[in-house]
Amino acid sequence: MSRIRQAVPEDGKALTRLARETYVAAFGHSFTPADLAAHLERHLSTSNVDGWIARDTVLLAEAEDRLVGFVQFGPAGPAMELRRLYVLAGCQGCGIGSRLLRAALAHPDMAGADRIVLDVWERNHGARRLYERYGFQVVGRRSFAVASGAASDDDLIMQRLACQNSDLAQ
Ligand SMILES: CC(C)(COP(=O)(O)OP(=O)(O)OC[C@H]1O[C@@H](n2cnc3c(N)ncnc32)[C@H](O)[C@@H]1OP(=O)(O)O)[C@@H](O)C(=O)NCCC(=O)NCCS
Secondary structure (H helix, E strand, O other): OOEEEEOOHHHHHHHHHHHHHHHHHHHHHHOOHHHHHHHHHHHOOHHHHHHHHHHOEEEEEEEOOEEEEEEEEEEEOOEEEEEEEEEOHHHOOOOHHHHHHHHHHHOHHHHOOOEEEEEEEOOOHHHHHHHHHOOOEEEEEEEOOOOOOOOOOEEEEEEEEHHHOOOOOO
16 A cells, blocks of 8 residues: 655655656666667756755655656646656556556645646556546647657647536546
């Protein structure tokens, strides 16, 4: 059984390891090794992750004192943005991602938001299904550039409006 708690600065190193491991497991195959290394260096360094904890809200799922998943959210202009949601590959499919998403949506900053936005890779059908179940709808797309400039698929932009919050999966 996992528990969910808010990340504190002391979690920076362990969260960096988790963020890198889950990102590589989920998306590593879609990069060249050089692009993947550049992406990890640019977006998933310890100083990046320390910044998430300082500026955003990060909720951690912990099982037997080990981090198994996290969700990160924060402001994006007048909206709130769900920036990341990841669960260790070996722990997926057991409800941890749904619990993290529900905990994020119940957080006062998110529950009080008129609009919540997120980006999801268009071919990530599992995550799209999960977000749709919690009231997110596709409203746009943007291209996702890798360091070498190689073409890749688009990200979809999904949003959830406060007026869509009723009748959602529990
Ligand atoms: C998306 C993710 C956080 C869901 O966490 P989880 O603990 O597996 O989710 P739950 O067990 O609560 O719910 C399962 C739902 O998640 C989605 N899902 C399951 N496995 C998935 C996978 N490998 N990748 C993406 N989504 C997945 C499905 O919608 C699934 O529902 P379904 O079984 O009815 O189709 C997790 O699978 C993950 O970390 N995936 C890789 C990273 C990722 O895609 N993050 C989202 C980036 S925008």
